[in-house]
Amino acid sequence: QVQLVESGGGLVQAGDSLRLSCALSGLTFSNYGMGWFRQAPGKERAFVAAIRWRSDITFYANSVKGRFTISRDNAKNTVYLQMNNLRPEDTAVYYCAAGRATYYSDSDVRTYDYWGQGTQVTVSS
Numbered sequence: 001q002v003q004l005v006e007s008g009g010g011l012v013q014a015g016d017s018l019r020l021s022c023a024l025s026g027l028t029f030s031n032y033g034m035g036w037f038r039q040a041p042g043k044e045r046a047f048v049a050a051i052r053w054r055s056d057i058t059f060y061a062n063s064v065k066g067r068f069t070i071s072r073d074n075a076k077n078t079v080y081l082q083m084n085n086l087r088p089e090d091t092a093v094y095y096c097a098a099g100r101a102t103y104y105s106d107s108d109v110r111t112y113d114y115w116g117q118g119t120q121v122t123v124s125s
Helices: none
Strands: 003-007 010-013 018-025 033-039 046-051 058-060 068-073 078-083 092-099 119-124
Touching: 003 092, 018 033, 018 092, 018 119, 033 068, 033 078, 046 068, 046 078, 058 068, 078 092
Parallel strands: 010 119
Antiparallel strands: 003 018, 018 078, 033 046, 033 092, 046 058, 068 078, 092 119
């Protein structure tokens, strides 16, 4: 079956860094675009970053531009999210997703067919 497993979350202080990983199985990894989303308590799931499956072009939410970097390693079936200079408002459960839809934008949840279970990131002030 298809599985996406996130890891790398934790409790950090403002200004610290974390690197999230998402391991994909059950799919041909190189044929899927990958995205990262996050959801804080009481808020809607929000787009963070995405990377195209073929061109590797990347997209970022304005709130994370210059601080977060998304990348992928096809040989390891893994996508990463490097998060630098974390802020308390970055606190959320972070989810990775895989999709092949081209009708919706890379930041739209409807683009993605498969989702991981999430990893908690908590940034103290």
